Amino acid sequence: MNSLSNASASSSFSSASSLSSSLDRLGWGPFFEQQRAALADPVAPARIASGGGGTYQVLTERGPERATLSGRLLHQADEPAALPAVGDWVGLRPGGGGLLVHRFDRRTCLLRKGAGRKAEAQVLAANVDTVMVVSSLNADFNPRRLERYLEVVLDSGARPVFVLSKADLCEDAAPFLDAVQAIAPSAPVVLVSALLRQGLDALRAHVGAGETVVFVGSSGVGKSTLVNGLLGVSVQREGHIREHDERGRHTTTGREIFLLPDAGLLIDTPGIRELEPWNLGEGGPAGFDDIRALAASCRFRDCSHQGEPGCAVERALADGTLVPDRLEGFHKLEAEGRYLRERHDARARAETKRHFKQISRSLRRHPKG
Ligand SMILES: Nc1nc2c(ncn2[C@@H]2O[C@H](COP(=O)(O)OP(=O)(O)OP(=O)(O)O)[C@@H](O)[C@H]2O)c(=O)[nH]1
Numbered sequence: 001m002n003s004l005s006n007a008s009a010s011s012s013f014s015s016a017s018s019l020s021s022s023l024d025r026l027g028w029g030p031f032f033e034q035q036r037a038a039l040a041d042p043v044a045p046a047r048i049a050s051g052g053g054g055t056y057q058v059l060t061e062r063g064p065e066r067a068t069l070s071g072r073l074l075h076q077a078d079e080p081a082a083l084p085a086v087g088d089w090v091g092l093r094p095g096g097g098g099l100l101v102h103r104f105d106r107r108t109c110l111l112r113k114g115a116g117r118k119a120e121a122q123v124l125a126a127n128v129d130t131v132m133v134v135s136s137l138n139a140d141f142n143p144r145r146l147e148r149y150l151e152v153v154l155d156s157g158a159r160p161v162f163v164l165s166k167a168d169l170c171e172d173a174a175p176f177l178d179a180v181q182a183i184a185p186s187a188p189v190v191l192v193s194a195l196l197r198q199g200l201d202a203l204r205a206h207v208g209a210g211e212t213v214v215f216v217g218s219s220g221v222g223k224s225t226l227v228n229g230l231l232g233v234s235v236q237r238e239g240h241i242r243e244h245d246e247r248g249r250h251t252t253t254g255r256e257i258f259l260l261p262d263a264g265l266l267i268d269t270p271g272i273r274e275l276e277p278w279n280l281g282e283g284g285p286a287g288f289d290d291i292r293a294l295a296a297s298c299r300f301r302d303c304s305h306q307g308e309p310g311c312a313v314e315r316a317l318a319d320g321t322l323v324p325d326r327l328e329g330f331h332k333l334e335a336e337g338r339y340l341r342e343r344h345d346a347r348a349r350a351e352t353k354r355h356f357k358q359i360s361r362s363l364r365r366h367p368k369g
């Protein structure tokens with residue numbers, strides 16, 4: 001331990017070294033340790049802070065370092081999502097040189113559709129513990145949107161925390177709190193006002209030591225303000241992510257993991273702020289505990305709650321225990337899930353077709369004999 005802190009003190013990356021002196025503070029834990037123990041060859045664990053296309057900035061016990069993907073790992077990756085992404089734990093070949101030879105299995109994974117025409121998922125961030133779903137207490141507040149976010153968070157494996165921001169703009173927050181409760185009865189809800197400096201400690205309480213958090217929500221709801229509040233300094237954002245060093249200077253290294261002063265880590269990448277579903281569960285929305293509980297009493301197991309006889313969901317609608325908006329939100333997300341799955345399939349078919357067209361074209365250009 002001593003030698004480590006000595007090493008980090010003399011490291012040229014002094015800005016982050018004091019915070020990254022132990023793997024646990026970077027989010028390491030038993031889940032990854034078990035995987036490491038099972039590896040044939042020893043590796044030095046590192047966490048991806050930024051980068052892509054084979055070169056990365058990683059955080060290690062010794063501080064930030066550069067790493068390059070090994071050819072073997074690149075070759076093994078059968079899809080972009082298999083490559084290391086921000087938040088991933090990777091293994092470097094021991095002894096320096098920054099050769100990235102292993103990617104650890106992910107605990108959680110936030111996905112979105114990749115850019116371009118391919119039907120491929122792109123990893124927005126890996127190994128996120130908590131997603132702060134921010135909506136402000138004004139016209140932005142929209143329960144249907146919160147339901148969407150909840151689906152994406154549940155799909156990722158992370159834990160949702162609902163943040164109601166700009167509490168100063170609202171006389172009575174109770175109806176908003178009730179609305180969130182109805183959507184996610186077991187998720188924490190935090191009421192904050194950056195203006196009145198209220199609720200920040202409650203927010204911080206949801207980021208434990210070594211935990212990784214991201215903020216999502218529409219533009220203008222106050223995410224940057226809250227991020228700055230958690231980081232304790234002003235971080236400028238002008239199209240790209242900037243980071244601050246020890247002296248509060250802004251640099252533009254594009255690093256996307258921020259170490260929180262007290263505990264935990266924050267990932268803020270372009271694109272992560274407005275989560276779009278890539279995948280919505282095969283068996284229908286994963287949230288909506290209320291509707292799924294009701295559906296258990298429908299006469300038909302595959303009841304679609306759209307006019308079938310003996311539908312317990314529609315009965316609840318009729319007697320007022322279920323609000324119509326809620327069922328509408330459910331149907332919409334279910335339909336969207338179906339659409340996404342069909343689109344993935346259709347794109348996969350188109351890919352195959354394109355591939356064979358290319359082959360046949362090249363065969364025509366180079367006819368045999
Ligand atoms: N009244 C009030 N205004 C706030 C509060 N927090 C943030 N704002 C204001 O809301 C506006 C948007 O805040 P940002 O933090 O930039 O919002 P954002 O969600 O990061 O927006 P994007 O960067 O576009 O995603 C700014 O003008 C803030 O000053 C608050 O607690 N109360």
Ligand SMILES: [Zn+2]
Nearest residue numbers: 298303305311
């Ligand atoms: Zn039904």
